[in-house]
Amino acid sequence: MTPGRSAADRVRHDRTGRAAALYLAPITVFYLLFLVLPYGLVLRMSFYRFSATTMYVPGFTLANYAAITTDPFYLTLLGRTLWLGFLVTVLCLLLGYPLALKISRSGQRTKTILLVLTLSPLLINLIVRSYAWLVLMGENGVINQRLLDLGVIAAPLPINNNMISVTVGLVHISLPLMVISLVSVLDRIDPRLTEAAESLGAAPGRIIGRILLPLSLPGIAAGATLVFCFTISAFITPALLGGNRVSTLSTMIYSKFIAALNWPVGATLVCILTVVTLLVVQLHTRLFRER
Amino acid sequence: MTESRRADTALDIAGLVVAYGATVALQGIDLRVARGEFVALLGPSGCGKTSLLRAIAGFVHPRDGAIHLNGHEVSNIPPRERNIGLVFQSYALFPHMTALENVRFGLDCRNVPKQAGADRAARALSLVGLSEHAARRPRELSGGQQQRVALARAIVIEPHLLLLDEPLGALDKQLRLQMQDELKQLQRRLGITSLFVTHDHEEAMSMADRVVVMRDGQIEQGDAPEQIILNPATAWIADFMRAGNILHGATTCGSTGLLQLEIAPGVTFEAPAPPQYHASWKLFVPFDAIRLEPATDEQGMTITAHRYLGLSVELRLTCDGGAIGTQMTLAEAAAFPIGTRARVIADPARCRFLPQ
Numbered sequence: 001m002t003p004g005r006s007a008a009d010r011v012r013h014d015r016t017g018r019a020a021a022l023y024l025a026p027i028t029v030f031y032l033l034f035l036v037l038p039y040g041l042v043l044r045m046s047f048y049r050f051s052a053t054t055m056y057v058p059g060f061t062l063a064n065y066a067a068i069t070t071d072p073f074y075l076t077l078l079g080r081t082l083w084l085g086f087l088v089t090v091l092c093l094l095l096g097y098p099l100a101l102k103i104s105r106s107g108q109r110t111k112t113i114l115l116v117l118t119l120s121p122l123l124i125n126l127i128v129r130s131y132a133w134l135v136l137m138g139e140n141g142v143i144n145q146r147l148l149d150l151g152v153i154a155a156p157l158p159i160n161n162n163m164i165s166v167t168v169g170l171v172h173i174s175l176p177l178m179v180i181s182l183v184s185v186l187d188r189i190d191p192r193l194t195e196a197a198e199s200l201g202a203a204p205g206r207i208i209g210r211i212l213l214p215l216s217l218p219g220i221a222a223g224a225t226l227v228f229c230f231t232i233s234a235f236i237t238p239a240l241l242g243g244n245r246v247s248t249l250s251t252m253i254y255s256k257f258i259a260a261l262n263w264p265v266g267a268t269l270v271c272i273l274t275v276v277t278l279l280v281v282q283l284h285t286r287l288f289r290e291r
Numbered sequence: 292m293t294e295s296r297r298a299d300t301a302l303d304i305a306g307l308v309v310a311y312g313a314t315v316a317l318q319g320i321d322l323r324v325a326r327g328e329f330v331a332l333l334g335p336s337g338c339g340k341t342s343l344l345r346a347i348a349g350f351v352h353p354r355d356g357a358i359h360l361n362g363h364e365v366s367n368i369p370p371r372e373r374n375i376g377l378v379f380q381s382y383a384l385f386p387h388m389t390a391l392e393n394v395r396f397g398l399d400c401r402n403v404p405k406q407a408g409a410d411r412a413a414r415a416l417s418l419v420g421l422s423e424h425a426a427r428r429p430r431e432l433s434g435g436q437q438q439r440v441a442l443a444r445a446i447v448i449e450p451h452l453l454l455l456d457e458p459l460g461a462l463d464k465q466l467r468l469q470m471q472d473e474l475k476q477l478q479r480r481l482g483i484t485s486l487f488v489t490h491d492h493e494e495a496m497s498m499a500d501r502v503v504v505m506r507d508g509q510i511e512q513g514d515a516p517e518q519i520i521l522n523p524a525t526a527w528i529a530d531f532m533r534a535g536n537i538l539h540g541a542t543t544c545g546s547t548g549l550l551q552l553e554i555a556p557g558v559t560f561e562a563p564a565p566p567q568y569h570a571s572w573k574l575f576v577p578f579d580a581i582r583l584e585p586a587t588d589e590q591g592m593t594i595t596a597h598r599y600l601g602l603s604v605e606l607r608l609t610c611d612g613g614a615i616g617t618q619m620t621l622a623e624a625a626a627f628p629i630g631t632r633a634r635v636i637a638d639p640a641r642c643r644f645l646p647q
Binding site for chain 2: 206
């Protein structure tokens with residue numbers, strides 16, 4: 001502490017510190033009880049051993065981790081989950097960037113309308129929405145039925161209960177997250193930069209490639225992180241749109257806990273998923289720390 | 292357009308009308324800028340000077356009128372094909388590129404070969420005295436240095452026309468004066484036709500070959516800087532340029548051919564009677580046309596304020612509701628302290644009645 005600082009200052013500082021602790025106490029208790037404690041219990045469970053008769057045997061073993069990280073079945077599952085996350089992220093970026101560009105360059109009125117439309121998927125219940133996709137994409141769904149009627153195809157397209165339907169469903173719910181992240185960054189780019197580029201002779205493609213894309217990298221990274229983490233931990237969409245044929249880490253965790261009653265392996269999968277998510281977030285923070 | 296006129300005219304604007312919805316920003320602008328000329332567009336905010344600049348650059352589509360650049364109509368071609376250099380008040384440098392990359396950008400757009408482009412960009416940077424900062428990014432440069440990079444970026448493409456939108460507005464006064472000199476010298480040396488938007492009359496006066504004063508979307512007067520001060524076309528311009536007093540009141544016939552205006556009992560000014568005089572006209576009395584003489588308490592006006600402007604002083608005098616200002620040197624002002632009275636004598640030959 002600097003010698004110039006008065007006792008009154010110190011008292012004031014202590015008082016604001018105490019006040020802050022008081023304000024933050026309820027939320028701290030809430031998180032301790034409903035976030036830290038459950039995660040701690042799950043972590044502990046992942047070190048237990050499975051037992052067919054007593055469900056689990058308390059103790060400390062890394063056998064679950066060893067088994068999962070060497071079993072091709074689980075490695076394929078992990079690979080599929082990460083691939084799905086990657087695929088959905090890239091599709092959201094490709095679909096979302098032009099839309100975000102359009103939104104950020106629109107007048108106030110058009111902007112509001114486009115933003116509300118973009119966010120509208122978030123306003124519909126997830127399960128209702130998933131069933132709507134089933135109605136559309138099912139074997140006897142609207143799309144297949146219409147194409148069959150028109151004679152375009154001879155047999156229903158395999159667009160249901162597989163990676164395609166899961167990907168479409170996930171892109172649909174993740175797109176708003178991507179677009180919002182992109183718009184918030186694109187909005188902060190001074191429109192005079194694009195005017196300057198234009199006056200210097202830059203065609204639209206060069207303006208996007210040399211000015212807008214590099215300057216919106218933080219938004220791309222934030223949106224990609226958000227969508228990736230959201231996708232690899234999504235449960236309802238892969239469960240409903242994948243039938244029982246597309247399993248991801250999340251659906252596997254569900255079936256381990258609920259169907260197989262193998263809590264130790266389920267808990268281990270939860271911990272692996274959490275670590276993957278934290279790694280992605282950590283990577284993002286490292287690359288895009290505010291400078 | 293005659294051949295000779297076309298040859299020395301870089302920019303020719305005729306009947307330009309710009310409107311945003313129902314708001315008319317420019318109502319019929321006619322302006323011709325000679326090759327190599329440095330013109331200042333001067334006016335208060337909202338007068339349309341920035342709209343005019345943006346219409347020339349191509350970011351605003353005129354509702355009517357024509358813009359010819361080096362003899363070619365450009366109203367319908369996009370900004371990127373006009374070959375106009377633009378310098379913004381906010382610099383608008385690309386933050387993710389170095390100074391050199393910023394300057395190179397326009398050359399890359401023109402597919403100038405790599406080495407030639409690097410050489411030309413480096414030359415432009417050295418022209419503005421920033422060679423040793425070529426590898427720095429904009430945020431590592433001071434405001435004045437950023438402004439120089441913006442200037443280098445605009446001139447390296449060898450534009451037909453250089454447009455500057457309040458380019459020095461964001462700099463502090465000392466730096467602004469220095470940049471005014473540098474900008475003017477550079478413009479003379481390169482001979483680039485330039486159009487410079489400013490709301491600062493001193494800046495316009497000190498830099499431009501010609502000052503175009505705008506008001507409410509129209510050109511009020513376009514003339515050499517000293518002419519704007521000595522012969523303002525309207526009372527509004529004289530007031531905006533702070534060139535002297537703008538007085539109004541009842542007029543009577545004075546000495547031969549002169550019209551007399553009384554601003555307070557016993558305080559009168561005279562000026563030649565204009566041919567189309569109207570009662571709404573005002574009397575322009577330049578600061579330097581006024582002479583003060585010490586007076587006894589019953590005569591003249593009371594000196595109420597001194598305002599110091601460097602080496603000169605602006606004096607305010609009042610009398611029964613009438614007020615007037617004048618300027619003199621510090622030494623002269625010492626003879627007229629605040630609270631004393633002085634007789635105001637103005638040279639009628641220098642005073643003029645002007646329309647609104």
